[in-house]
Amino acid sequence: MDQAAFSFSVKPLSAHTGAEIHGIDLSRPIDETTRAGLDQAFIDHSVLAIRGQTLSAPQFLEAMKVFGDIFPQHNSRFALPECPAIHYISNQDKTEDGKVFIPGEGYHTDHSNDEVPPKATALHAVKLPNTGGDTQFVNMVEAYDALPETTKKRIGGLQAKHVYQSKYSQRKLPKLPGEKKKIETGAVLHPLVRTHPRSGRKAIYINPIRIEEIVGLSEQEALPLLDELLEHATQEKFQYRHKWHSGDVVIWDNRCLLHKANGDYPVAEVRYLYRLMLKGERPV
Numbered sequence: 162m163d164q165a166a167f168s169f170s171v172k173p174l175s176a177h178t179g180a181e182i183h184g185i186d187l188s189r190p191i192d193e194t195t196r197a198g199l200d201q202a203f204i205d206h207s208v209l210a211i212r213g214q215t216l217s218a219p220q221f222l223e224a225m226k227v228f229g230d231i232f233p234q235h236n237s238r239f240a241l242p243e244c245p246a247i248h249y250i251s252n253q254d255k256t257e258d259g260k261v262f263i264p265g266e267g268y269h270t271d272h273s274n275d276e277v278p279p280k281a282t283a284l285h286a287v288k289l290p291n292t293g294g295d296t297q298f299v300n301m302v303e304a305y306d307a308l309p310e311t312t313k314k315r316i317g318g319l320q321a322k323h324v325y326q327s328k329y330s331q332r333k334l335p336k337l338p339g340e341k342k343k344i345e346t347g348a349v350l351h352p353l354v355r356t357h358p359r360s361g362r363k364a365i366y367i368n369p370i371r372i373e374e375i376v377g378l379s380e381q382e383a384l385p386l387l388d389e390l391l392e393h394a395t396q397e398k399f400q401y402r403h404k405w406h407s408g409d410v411v412i413w414d415n416r417c418l419l420h421k422a423n424g425d426y427p428v429a430e431v432r433y434l435y436r437l438m439l440k441g442e443r444p445v
């Protein structure tokens with residue numbers, strides 16, 4: 162797309178994933194040309210880091226509607242009382258057994274146990290540690306393209322069963338004090354390879370915490386296959402590691418990425434971000 166048409170700049174952050182956007186104030190109304198340009202940049206780069214924003218929760222909510230409709234969150238535990246459509250990410254909560262809770266550690270894609278999972282997740286940095294706390298992404302389209310043809314054929318028609326928490330998940334979703342009940346949404350089937358509705362490119366669609374079965378495969382066949390796909394996809398060459406800047410709004414495409422948080426900073430340093438998700442399409 163011709164960048165000269167826009168008032169903002171787009172600078173790629175890696176060879177395949179991520180771009181930083183300068184020259185936009187998301188607290189102000191966005192015109193249609195700018196909206197279309199941002200939307201295309203999002204499809205082209207899968208992660209956008211829109212720099213230099215200072216948004217209240219309601220302003221963040223309003224601004225992200227530029228990219229789509231808000232996805233209602235499954236768990237109200239993290240909702241901001243003053244703006245419940247926005248949740249928070251914080252390193253200051255403790256699990257029931259008193260351990261520091263870092264939400265989102267371990268590669269995953271958001272809410273794949275939903276029939277129609279969110280297409281995107283967005284965070285806005287409110288307070289960051291001095292170092293560390295990067296968000297890591299892997300590009301599942303690049304990972305798919307690099308698979309051997311035999312593996313592409315093998316996984317092409319397969320469907321996986323996604324649940325809230327797979328019994329095979331190495332990362333258990335912890336219960337926090339005051340949390341009334343576990344979120345159970347039943348099981349849904351999604352293809353192991355999905356086609357991005359906008360780019361038309363195929364992506365591996367796996368989620369280590371949620372996939373409990375591959376339809377038609379035994380446990381002995383399914384688990385090594387999932388491990389092999391995860392190991393392949395999380396190689397460094399498919400990664401983009403986002404180093405947060407104060408004021409970043411980061412939005413990413415759950416349809417073609419896995420992501421994870423890093424808890425590699427002193428716990429006394431607060432890391433606090435606003436978070437929301439955007440409605441997507443049924444994976445096909």
Ligand code: SIN
Binds near residue numbers: 295
């Ligand atoms: C998430 O998984 O949504 C959290 C990512 C992060 O905190 O870096």
